[in-house]
Amino acid sequence: MNFKLTDEQKMLQKVVRDFAKKEVEPTAAERDEEERFDRAIFDKMAELGLTGIPWPEEYGGIGADYVSYVIAIEELSRVCASTGVTLSAHLSLASWPIFKYGSEEQKQTFLTQLATGEKLGAYALSEPGAGSDVSSMRTTAKLDGDHYVLNGSKVWITNGGVADVYVVFAKTDQDAKHKGITAFVVEKGTEGFTFGKKEKKLGIRSSPTTELIFENCKVPVANRLGEEGEGFKIAMTTLDGGRNGIAAQALGIAQGALDAAVDYAKEREQFGKPIAQNQGISFKLADMATEIEASRLLTYQAAWLESEGLPYGKASAMSKLFAGDTAMRVTVEAVQVFGGYGYTKDYPVERYMRDAKITQIYEGTNEIQRLVIGRMLTKE
Ligand code: CAA
């Protein structure tokens, strides 16, 4: 067993850490307050090659492994969870299914545009009546000559409105439940494809979450991803890896909150000594650090399994479950360490606490992760 990062992984970690500190952290609170997405940050990530971390160089990527990918999401989320999820959704939800299931032509076009950061990606699975229960989706896609006609709506779409390329799931056979779902690549600007409500949220407020509306939207047959009826498998296998990206986001949020809490506990004095010298505070910090380390091991392990071509679905559900719950507990405790100051916007820990909550909800709620893990255990 080897727990050491490679030289390449360490170099990427340093590049992203420096970038996050210099270019992302300074505006994180302000973007959160104003609910403002900043495309310039995404463009700068593209310049660093982060928009194509795991894809081969022939498709515009930098050919790194999935451990490098989770390290990047962790480092970004350590200062700004919204920026973390922008990149996570772009890479693991929009680009991955094109890399895995796209035709050579689709990869040359869409994957390359996404990997170089010329275009931003999104993944549209959820609907008003179909969140956890994916196969009850109602958006339809009817074949008509050389195109499909899409009708329906998608909700909660991360990067919605600002993304250029959307991986969209719709039913080509309404009666066939999960076997009737098909995946498509739909470009922004396609006639009949518009954006609805933008959500006002508790956390990750500078990551736009938007409704997508399809009204007789014509999508070329050439934009179908995989075969008709393969959509559920494409959606699920995409989430198998995507969930580890959210684990990395949760890990980064928790680490950022712990860093702030340790610094504060060393500086803040009450009863004539730093509060860190009270066992009540230092035990809290010790528990937080231990849970974070366990989250990191699970997250890096799931990424390593994917890089090695080994099964990683269960490991990824476990990392998301554990890291998400850890982020929630750790950020609540970080606010506690700060006392009243932690409850204000003068310090970042209240933002970390608001941001942590989403990691227990999206890419499958943590109840769904338990369901996935439980089903896999009984199948094994
Ligand atoms: N890989 C391959 N095949 C899979 C699979 C996987 N991971 N999971 C299920 N399947 C297969 C099953 O083997 C089964 O195959 P057969 O047809 O041969 O029987 C078929 O798919 C149906 O599987 P289930 O019976 O398990 O399906 P289900 O309807 O009970 O649903 C579920 C399973 C796990 C609950 C699924 O619906 C699910 O993951 N729900 C949560 C949705 C979710 O995570 N949404 C995230 C949206 S994206 C997001 O949120 C973005 C963001 O954060 C930024």
Ligand code: FAD
């Ligand atoms: P429901 O499915 O209605 O669940 C409600 C509650 O019931 C939850 O606690 C759930 O755990 C529980 N529950 C449901 N079924 C079961 C069960 N069988 N056993 C035990 N408990 C159960 N979706 C996308 O497609 N693309 C995106 O980019 C995207 N980004 C998102 C960004 C944000 C900020 C948010 C809030 C959501 C996003 N989502 C996205 C949607 C997200 O994946 C769903 O919200 C999530 O899967 C839960 O679905 P739901 O909200 O409909 O809750």
